[in-house]
Amino acid sequence: MALLCKSRVRGVLRPLLIRAAATLLALRKDARLLKVPPYLSALCIVVGVAWLLVLPLDEYSRRTYVSENALLPGQVHTYFTGSEHNVFRAYRQETAALADKSVEERTQRLSTILGAHNLKVATQRYEYHASGRNISDQNVYAILQGPRADATEAVVLIAAWRNMDGKINYSGVALVLTLARYFKRWSLWSKDIIFLISGDSTSGTQAWVDAYHDSHSPDTIEPLSIKSGALQGAVAVDYPAGPWGHRYDKLHILYDGVNGQLSNLDLFNTAVSIANGQMGIGCTLQRMWNHDDSYHQRLQTMLRGMISQGLGHASGPHSSFIPYHIDAITLQTVGDGWHDEMSLGRTLESLFRSLNNLLEHLHQSFFFYLLLQANRFVSIGTYLPSAMLIAVNFSISAIALWVLSGRPQTPTPNPASTKPPQPDQQAGEKANEKEKEQDKPTFIVAEIAGAKTLIPASSLEITERPLFLPLTFVLATHFLGLLPLYLFNHTPLPYLSYTFTFVALTTTLLPLLTATSLAHFQRPTPQERTLIQCFSLLLLGMFLAALATLNFSLSFLVGLLAAPLSFARASRNKGLSAVVGGLLLLLNPVVVVWAATLYFGQDVVEVLVKAAEGWHVWGLWTQVVVWLVWWPAWFAGSVVVAGGLVS
Structure with a gap:
């Protein structure tokens, strides 16, 4: 009796599992799937900020x-x-x-x-x-x-x-x-x-x-x-x-x-x-x-x-x-x-x-x-999720870009359009028969829930991802941040103002110059540009999540200032790329520091002097986060967006 019940249950579940597997495989190729991550990332940012804003309420804070x-x-x-x-x-x-x-x-x-x-x-x-x-x-x-x-x-x-x-x-x-x-x-x-x-x-x-x-x-x-x-x-x-x-x-x-x-x-x-x-x-x-x-x-x-x-x-x-x-x-x-x-x-x-x-x-x-x-405070278990949500939004965007990079970037051309005219009718008929055979869907045998079933091979196809250029570019970008880090910490006081102006102008123009150079010498494909942004956002999310447990405030502030990078994309519309690129220029870390000093009524040179003193005396590593975490992510995103202007 028990064996009979088991066989009936298997008979009912097996078709359901086969149908679910086929649905999931078909979902991998569904274009609607990639429309969800941007909204999910935006939701994480909004909830993270809202989480922080409710902390002063009595329900989320405690008396000391x-x-x-x-x-x-x-x-x-x-x-x-x-x-x-x-x-x-x-x-x-x-x-x-x-x-x-x-x-x-x-x-x-x-x-x-x-x-x-x-x-x-x-x-x-x-x-x-x-x-x-x-x-x-x-x-x-x-x-x-x-x-x-x-x-x-x-x-x-x-x-x-x-x-x-x-x-x-x-x-x-x-x-x-x-x-x-x-x-x-x-x-x-x-x-x-x-x-x-x-x-x-x-x-x-x-x-x-x-x-x-x-x-x-x-x-x-x-x-x-x-x-x-x-x-x-x-x-x-x-x-x-x-x-x-x-x-x-x-x-x-x-x-x-x-x-x-x-x-x-x-x-x-x-x-x-x-x-x-x-x-x-x-x-x-x-x-x-x-x-x-x-x-x-x-x-x-x-x-x-x-x-x-x-x-x-x-x-x-x-x-x-x-x-x-x-x-x-x-x-x-x-x-x-x-x-x-x-x-x-x-x-x-x-x-x-x-x-x-x-x-x-x-x-x-x-x-x-x-x-x-x-007499009132908020403990780490209450406020930490706000910074973690900001960091998670970058990871969600990175995963979405990784999935996008595995899909064909351009439709596969029709073989008939590339073949020369046949000299005779017989050869044309053979070519048409060959095309029909190629157009027929191919299936592979897969075992699901103990049963063998046929699944369309197209649902398992994955486009090969070229990783050398994206990985090299992202790693080189992070090492490039060592240059301004060294300059600001070792430049004598009389030259700090000129150094800041030079770095501000250089970092503003560098994304466009880099995108132009890449288009002239290497000409990265849209897939490679997607992978550059994917790896950059993935590292940014990992760094900020780890930093949140050490310095919550720095992680939250950097994550909030870098949040637009999750939505900045290269576009074939040059006007849209120019607008997005202009917005990213305002989020240049150097520009943000300059604007913050103006807002708080501080002299940027005095801020740089204190930062250099902190580096040599106190062991301050805020500059490390700015130049080796935040700036490389901004630079990579700006280069990808600028690539839409020069391609």
């Missing part, structure tokens, strides 16, 4: 919280007050007196002050070369050995001599000197505390942390003479009040690291909890001074954070520590209010007391997040 219970933020009584205020004002006058002194005199005096507190003091010289400039200064640092510590762990308190705006950090340096004297009197520290006064906000801290981990160049950076244990955290103070002091309104917390890396969210939440909850100091971020917690303000804060992370630049002294998996933030005073240096000192005291409680490195909270305000 401290995951590490051992931190206990704001649970201790702070004693930094009273007589310490007089000490701070004395040190502020000492700092003001050093403003016009040389680097050596300043270093010597700061070392003397720190050494007077029975701390181990050392200095470090550093020198960098970027854009023909010489960046050199000295760092001063001191180590307080924790009475309950075994020199295996340490936390760092930083004050750069000059902040990111180039102003002397008078009150910040004075506060660090005061806290060094104050912390020395306490016997509760279970970790060493390192007090670092760097020469500037980026190069000095980078040189110090590189030398601390023995990853520096001895030719330009002096090694550290004294060290402590593994660094567990770092907090920088940016309080550029003048020699006579200045009261502030809020604390601006900087948390962006180099290349879009972020510190553990617990450190940020601890600082906000202490400043806001314990000390009554308002906290803000991404220069949103008056945040009303509306959707518009949340979205603006998130987009500012994405732009900052996408650029990958150092936003403060803390940024140099994050690539070494050292959680770090910068506390910057802003506005005019009633808070003074004592409230900031108590905030730092409570924050270091919390870090002192840690038994292990911060790890329980998030390392990938988007902050909407000081």
Whole structure:
């Protein structure tokens, strides 16, 4: 009975499977199949952007919280007050007196002050070369050995001599000197505390942390003479009040690291909890001074954070520590209010007391997040799909182009039209019979679901794809991006403006010149041009998908700017090709950078100088993404479109 049932089921399913297989094979040759991918790619882009726009809503974001219970933020009584205020004002006058002194005199005096507190003091010289400039200064640092510590762990308190705006950090340096004297009197520290006064906000801290981990160049950076244990955290103070002091309104917390890396969210939440909850100091971020917690303000804060992370630049002294998996933030005073240096000192005291409680490195909270305000964030599992959808759209277009390249580009000519007239009627009749035999459909035997059936051979035909020229062109294009990458990172400052103009003009004209040269020497077929665009979009989608897990913001921004490449095609209509080519010229990465600097009111030369400094000092690789990922994809797409003009 069971065998009979099985045989009946097979008898019913076999014709269905045969019919389904025949339908699928016929679908491979259906021209309507290639009409779907462009709409699917557009849908991915629209959904990806819409996904990002709904993140500020309460349903897709969460309130911040401290995951590490051992931190206990704001649970201790702070004693930094009273007589310490007089000490701070004395040190502020000492700092003001050093403003016009040389680097050596300043270093010597700061070392003397720190050494007077029975701390181990050392200095470090550093020198960098970027854009023909010489960046050199000295760092001063001191180590307080924790009475309950075994020199295996340490936390760092930083004050750069000059902040990111180039102003002397008078009150910040004075506060660090005061806290060094104050912390020395306490016997509760279970970790060493390192007090670092760097020469500037980026190069000095980078040189110090590189030398601390023995990853520096001895030719330009002096090694550290004294060290402590593994660094567990770092907090920088940016309080550029003048020699006579200045009261502030809020604390601006900087948390962006180099290349879009972020510190553990617990450190940020601890600082906000202490400043806001314990000390009554308002906290803000991404220069949103008056945040009303509306959707518009949340979205603006998130987009500012994405732009900052996408650029990958150092936003403060803390940024140099994050690539070494050292959680770090910068506390910057802003506005005019009633808070003074004592409230900031108590905030730092409570924050270091919390870090002192840690038994292990911060790890329980998030390392990938988007902050909407000081008390609300979006985790990576919620925002990552938006960048992935943008990257997937390129892969969909690449697959569609691959399928298109396997189809005949031109109809097969009729053999009768190419044959010469026959000398006699008999030969003509034989030719006609031969043509009829050729026109008859041929079938092959295929086994489907255990049954042999006849399938038209035409449904299995695949056009041979020439891969040498497309692969060579795409690989050469990516290597070509090394030239502008080298030029912008090694050109001296006086020539950067001319270099930018030269690269902008060259990259604008290069697609048309390349397409003309190919048409003159190689004359690529439409199939080869399709394969060039296929491989280029495939690599772009792969790179952006991988980048999204490392730097979501950079992946999303580049993917959005390169999205039109998914729809740009070569056309026999020269007018349409000219319009598409003109639109692609506006999306030239060089043009986009120039337009962005105009929009944000920046000087393009200063941006290039900072980028070169980031390349040589911080290890910035945003330029690598621009010139070795984005620009080659734009160039390949522009050459394919320009091929429609010259063919």
